[in-house]
Amino acid sequence: MSPASPAAHAPGPRTGQPAAGLAVRGLTVRFGGLTAVEDVDLDVAPGQVVALIGPNGAGKTTVFNAVCGLVRPTAGTVTLDGRPLGPTAGLVHRGVARTLQGLGTFPGLTVLENVAVGVPGRVPGHATGRTTGHVTGRKAGRTTGRSTGQETGRRDDAHERAWAQLVALGLGGRADQPVTSLPYAERATVALARALVARPRLLLLDEPAGGLGHDDIAALGRVVRDVAAAGTGVLLVEHHVDFVMGVSDHVVVLDFGRVIAAGPPEQVRRDPHVEEAYLGLPATPRDGTPR
Amino acid sequence: MDRFLFLVGTGVARGTVTALFALSLVLIWRAARIVNFAAGAMAVVTAYVAVGVAHATGGWWWGALAGVVAGGLLGWLVERGVMRFATTPLGGVILAIGLVMVLQSALGILVGPQYVPVAPPVSDRPWTVAGVPLGSPYDVLTVAVALGLMLGLRLLFTRTTLGLQLRASAFAPEVSRLLGVRVARMRTVAWVLASAVAALAALLLLPTELGLNPHATDVLFVLAFTVAVVGGLDSPGGALVAGLGVGVLMSLVTGYLGASATPIAVLALLVVVLLVRPQGLVAGVEARRA
Numbered sequence: 001m002s003p004a005s006p007a008a009h010a011p012g013p014r015t016g017q018p019a020a021g022l023a024v025r026g027l028t029v030r031f032g033g034l035t036a037v038e039d040v041d042l043d044v045a046p047g048q049v050v051a052l053i054g055p056n057g058a059g060k061t062t063v064f065n066a067v068c069g070l071v072r073p074t075a076g077t078v079t080l081d082g083r084p085l086g087p088t089a090g091l092v093h094r095g096v097a098r099t100l101q102g103l104g105t106f107p108g109l110t111v112l113e114n115v116a117v118g119v120p121g122r123v124p125g126h127a128t129g130r131t132t133g134h135v136t137g138r139k140a141g142r143t144t145g146r147s148t149g150q151e152t153g154r155r156d157d158a159h160e161r162a163w164a165q166l167v168a169l170g171l172g173g174r175a176d177q178p179v180t181s182l183p184y185a186e187r188a189t190v191a192l193a194r195a196l197v198a199r200p201r202l203l204l205l206d207e208p209a210g211g212l213g214h215d216d217i218a219a220l221g222r223v224v225r226d227v228a229a230a231g232t233g234v235l236l237v238e239h240h241v242d243f244v245m246g247v248s249d250h251v252v253v254l255d256f257g258r259v260i261a262a263g264p265p266e267q268v269r270r271d272p273h274v275e276e277a278y279l280g281l282p283a284t285p286r287d288g289t290p291r
Numbered sequence: 292m293d294r295f296l297f298l299v300g301t302g303v304a305r306g307t308v309t310a311l312f313a314l315s316l317v318l319i320w321r322a323a324r325i326v327n328f329a330a331g332a333m334a335v336v337t338a339y340v341a342v343g344v345a346h347a348t349g350g351w352w353w354g355a356l357a358g359v360v361a362g363g364l365l366g367w368l369v370e371r372g373v374m375r376f377a378t379t380p381l382g383g384v385i386l387a388i389g390l391v392m393v394l395q396s397a398l399g400i401l402v403g404p405q406y407v408p409v410a411p412p413v414s415d416r417p418w419t420v421a422g423v424p425l426g427s428p429y430d431v432l433t434v435a436v437a438l439g440l441m442l443g444l445r446l447l448f449t450r451t452t453l454g455l456q457l458r459a460s461a462f463a464p465e466v467s468r469l470l471g472v473r474v475a476r477m478r479t480v481a482w483v484l485a486s487a488v489a490a491l492a493a494l495l496l497l498p499t500e501l502g503l504n505p506h507a508t509d510v511l512f513v514l515a516f517t518v519a520v521v522g523g524l525d526s527p528g529g530a531l532v533a534g535l536g537v538g539v540l541m542s543l544v545t546g547y548l549g550a551s552a553t554p555i556a557v558l559a560l561l562v563v564v565l566l567v568r569p570q571g572l573v574a575g576v577e578a579r580r581a
Binding site: 068070088089090091092093097098100104106107108109113116117118120158194198 | 452455456458459462463465466467468469470471472473474
C-alpha cells in the first residue's frame with residue numbers, strides 16, 4: 001500500500017488478477033497550467049475505511065471528483081474491481097455512492113423522497129442494466145444474491161427501501177417532513193441515507209463530519225464502521241483529525257496534490273512530513289516551508 | 292349581477308386554459324431554466340395538425356389526440372434538435388425567439404394567413420339558470436379537461452419514480468447525476484410533457500377564438516407568461532391560482548371596460564407583481580414550506 005513507486009503497482013487490467021475494490025493508479029489532474037493532483041495511488045478494499053486528508057487545496061476533492069467522473073484525469077486510471085469507472089450517471093449501477101460537501105439535498109422534496117431518489121432501479125430515468133453482482137446491505141446478513149432491478153424500479157419498493165434506511169439511521173420520524181425543515185446534522189444524515197440506500201460497494205464521503213457536533217460525529221463514526229463491517233469500502237475526505245484517526249483503517253495524506261504519507265492512522269500521525277505539512281503546524285505560512 | 296356571474300363563469304373557463312398553458316412554461320422552466328418563448332408557435336403548429344386530422348377523420352377527439360401526440364413529438368424535436376445547444380439562459384431565449392420566427396414563417400408559407408374556423412366538440416351555448424347565462428357545456432368540458440390533466444400531472448410528479456426523478460433533477464441536476472438519474476433525459480421528458488400540455492391548451496382555446504391562424508396563440512402565450520410569472524415560475528400550483536385569477540380579471544375587464552383595455556390590464560398586473568413580489572405569488576410560500 002506504499003504509494004512511493006507507482007510502477008510497482010501498475011497492475012494493467014490483464015496482468016495478474018484485478019484487486020477487489022477501488023484502485024487509483026498514477027492519477028494526475030491538471031487544470032490548465034495548475035497541477036491539482038499528481039501521480040496519486042490509492043486503494044480501497046472491500047470493508048476498508050480509507051481517509052484522504054491534507055491541507056486546504058491539497059487536491060482531496062479533486063481526487064474524489066476524478067473517481068466520480070466529474071473531472072477527467074489528465075493521466076492515470078480509476079478502476080473498481082479491475083474495471084474502469086465510467087460516466088457519472090452510471091456510478092450507482094457500479095455500486096458507487098457519494099455524499100457531497102454541501103450535502104446537496106433536494107430542497108423541494110421530503111426527507112423520504114430525498115432518500116428514494118438514491119434507490120437505483122430499472123426505470124426510464126436510470127442508466128439501465130444493474131451490474132452489481134453482490135449487493136451489500138447495511139447490516140451483515142442482508143447481503144442478497146442479487147437485488148431484483150425490476151422491483152427497485154417500482155416506486156413503492158423504492159420508498160420502502162428509503163423508509164427502512166431512514167429508520168436504520170434513526171430518522172424514521174422525519175420521513176414526511178420537507179428536508180429543509182431539518183437541522184443541519186439531520187440533513188447530513190439524510191444525505192448519508194441517500195447514499196447508503198443504494199447499498200453501495202464503495203461509499204465516498206466528502207467531509208461527512210463537517211459542521212457536526214461531538215455526538216453527531218460519534219454516531220457518524222459508528223455508522224461508517226457498520227457500513228465497512230458489512231463489506232463496503234469507504235473512502236472519506238475529512239478535516240476533522242480525531243474523527244479520521246478513530247474511524248480509518250488507512251490514511252493517505254495529500255499535500256500540493258502529491259501523496260506525502262500513507263499508512264495506518266497511528267503511523268501517519270507520527271510521520272514528521274505530515275506534522276510539518278498538516279497536523280502540527282496549521283498556522284505556519286506555507287510559502288517558505290521547506291518540504 | 293347577471294352579467295357579473297356570466298363574466299366570472301367565462302373567466303374561469305378561459306383561466307384554466309391559460310393556467311394549463313402557463314403550466315407548460317413552468318414545467319420547462321423547472322427542468323431546463325429556460326422560458327420557452329416558442330411555446331405559442333409550437334402550440335399553433337400542433338393545432339394545425341389537430342385541425343387537419345379532425346377535418347380528415349371528422350372527429351374532434353381524434354384531432355385532439357393527434358394534436359397532443361404531435362405536441363409531444365415537437366417538444367422532443369425542439370429539445371433534442373435546438374434547445375439542448377443553449378448553454379446560457381439568454382442563449383435559450385434567443386434560440387426560442389428564432390424558433391418562433393421559423394415556425395410562424397413556415398406556417399405562413401404552408402397554410403397562409405387565412406382564419407380556419409374551429410367548431411367546439413360540444414355546444415358552446417351557455418346554460419341559463421333563472422334567466423342568468425352561466426357557462427356553456429364547452430366551458431365545463433374545458434375546465435374538466437384542464438383540471439383533470441393538472442391532477443394527472445400532479446400524480447405523475449408526486450406518485451411515480453419518474454416524477455421523483457423529474458423533480459430531483461429540476462432541483463439539483465449535478466447531485467441527481469451522481470445518484471444515477473439521467474438528467475438530460477429528464478429534461479427531454481419535461482419538454483415532451485410540457486409541449487403536449489401546451490398543445491392541448493391551444494386546442495381547448497381555439498373554438499372560443501375567431502379561428503386558427505399562424506398567430507392564433509400569440510395572446511394566449513402572453514397571458515400564460517404573465518400567469519406563470521405572477522404564480523411564480525417554479526410553481527405549478529401558482530400557475531393554476533394565477534391562471535384562474537387572471538382569467539376572471541381579463542373577463543371582467545373585457546366585459547365592463549371593453550376588449551381594448553385587457554392588454555393594458557394584463558401588463559399592469561405583470562408590472563405590479565414584478566414590483567411587489569418578483570418571486571411570484573406562490574413561490575415564497577413554497578420556499579418556506581419546503
